[in-house]
Each structure stands twice: as structure tokens, then as C-alpha cells.
Amino acid sequence: MKFAETINQMSIQVKFFASLRDKIGKSEVELSAAKTTGEAWDQATENAPRPDNVLVAINLEYARFDDPVEDGDEVAFFPPVTGG
């Protein structure tokens, strides 16, 4: 049982940037389970409503909200970019 718990344990790092970090009130959360980026949002924000314009990345690449996440992934949520 203990072995089974160990292998089922996931670690997903979730990051928030810029105005979204200010709104959510945290910059980083570690999750132990999530199947998609959408689930990661719900868990990391404790089901906060998701603004329509939020962007998401998995391991530094743009992704979508139904994309799967895996153990060890870094998931980032951020508002529209405003560089340049």
C-alpha cells in the first residue's frame, strides 16, 4: 500500500505571473495530482473563475486548457503578454 501511494504521487509545479499572480495572491503552488492544465488551474486557485484571456504553458511551451499534464511538469498561467 505504501509503495502504491508512492508511485501514484505526482508533483506538478504551478506558476502564476504578472497581474494574474496579484489577483490569485500566490506565485507558485505544488500539486500532487492533476490530469489537465484545467484541473491544475482549479486546484491551484481553489476553483477561482478563470478569466477568458488567461494563457497557459506546459514546460515553457504554450498549451491549451484541456492538455494533459504529467508528473514533473511545470504549468504556468499568465495574462496576455505586453512586451516590446
Add this chain to the structure above:
Amino acid sequence: MSSWVSEHGIDPWQLIATQETNLKQAGRFGAIGSFVGTMRDFNDREGLSKMRLEHYPAMTEQYLQKLEQQARELWPLLDCLIVHRVGDIYPGDAIVVIACWSAHRRAALDSCNWLIEELKYRAPFWKQEFSPEGAHWVEENTDGHSQGKKT
């Protein structure tokens, strides 16, 4: 690859000159397309005193390198430079410099224009402006294709 993020002030013209010297291909290029973005002291609000540029470390650098690579695939470029500031900047300071060297003007100008529009649309940077009213985040970039001309 010649694309990076700088935490310190940049001199865009010096960066372009240095890049061109290091290229060592004088006579092979006939055009340099360049763009320098600088901070205004106004935006939606007047009297901006400072801007804080945040980014997503690692993703930003990776994204700029990808843009440079794509530009080199799309146009016949001899060289390409992209440098973007992060941290605190002040009115008049350079925010970004892009330069593209090519044999002909069309490739140099078009690639430079494409790079700044792609960068503004997708590269993970965010601006927070400081005015007498306080600090506020810039919500979105303007569309470079639909603005600029006198109406």
C-alpha cells in the same frame, strides 16, 4: 543565437554596431532592418515615471530563440539580433532592439517587422506602469498592423 534578455540598461545602437562588427561580412549585406522600442512617459495615463518589465525566465529566452530561428528560416538573413529589457526602466530608456541583416531591403525590413509583432503578441513579458495614480498592469498590446498611419 543572438537573442537574450537584459536586466541592465541597453544601448541599442552600440548593440547593433557590435553585432555588425562581429558579423565580419561587410559587403555581403545590403540592408539592415532595425526596430528600437523605447519607454514613453504616457500611455493610457499621463505622467508615467517608471515601468517594471516582468518576464517568465527560461520561457522568454526559449521563445526569443525560437522567433530568431523562424525568422532565419523565413527570410535570407545573414544575421539577426533581439535584445529585450526586464526590470525597472524609465522614460526614454530602450525596451527592445531588433536588427536583421540581409542582402536586400525587403527581407531586412519584413523580417524585422515580423519579429517585433510576433514578440509583442506572444513573448512572455508583462509591463507594469507607475504614474501619480499608482502602479497598474498594462492589459494588452495594441495591434501593430492596424495602427500607425494618420487617419
